[in-house]
Amino acid sequence: MTRTRRPVVAGWFTDDTVPDGEFRLLGTRCSACAAVFFPREDDACRNPACPGGGALAETPLSPRGRVWSYTDGRYRPPAPYVSDPEAPWEPYTLVAVELAAEGMVVLGQAAPGVGTADLAVGMEVEVVPGVLHRDAEHVWTTWRWRPVGTEGRA
Template sequence: MQRMIAPEIATWPETDPHLLGSVCSSCSATVFPVQDLCPRCSRPDMNDVELPRRGTVVAWTTQGFLPGAPYLGDESPKTFTPFGVGLVQLGDIIRVEARLTENDPAKLKFGMDVELTMIPLGTDPEGHEVLTFAFQPVDAQE
């Protein structure tokens, strides 16, 4: 069985899941993840919104060392594989920091188109595969 690391952040297990954010009906600020109070105007006028599935990488790096606690991945310092991390612009709505499925610096490009996906992160104490969200490059042939 699979589960999301935080079920409230996405519409998974839908076939084409979306990240869930909030938009303020007073000042139009959009945030991720869902929040009760607007960080811009402090009003409690937030409404849930599905964020776009596709975006553009505006900044990236690679994580070359095992993250510290409370990281839930199954890797050890010996089995850890570096992964890409990016700042992804979702339309003209919001920028989201996320894991990237690509970790090769030669293949990561500023401005590259990416799409939301869910990837395995680790296994919880009950033996369930834990998923997290990530963005994968969009095939240029589409």
């Protein structure tokens, strides 16, 4: 049986099958103040200094950034997150990445095989497609952060 690929949250990132292969997080930019938001904002600008009235347009975020902080997740997440209590627990690495052009920090898991020992504050990383969970019907896709130059890693 073929599983359908589904994003964990629709509209937050490009499909990992895009023709040019350029996987990107998607935010929104306010036309009045140029503030960029991720997660995306579709109703109104969240910038308290915005003069108001600006249209919000989808904008791809920078594909690379610098590690701002990182840690390891050593606990099973609580509901509503998917966590099979029968499956062995595997710790994961969380990475906070500064996107300088957008003036923001974006949190996400590290790519498989990347642990805290592989990261350093200030290191350049890139966003890559990832899989959060598989069930009988779907492959739930998400984004991950990977150090630049480690494309061949698991």
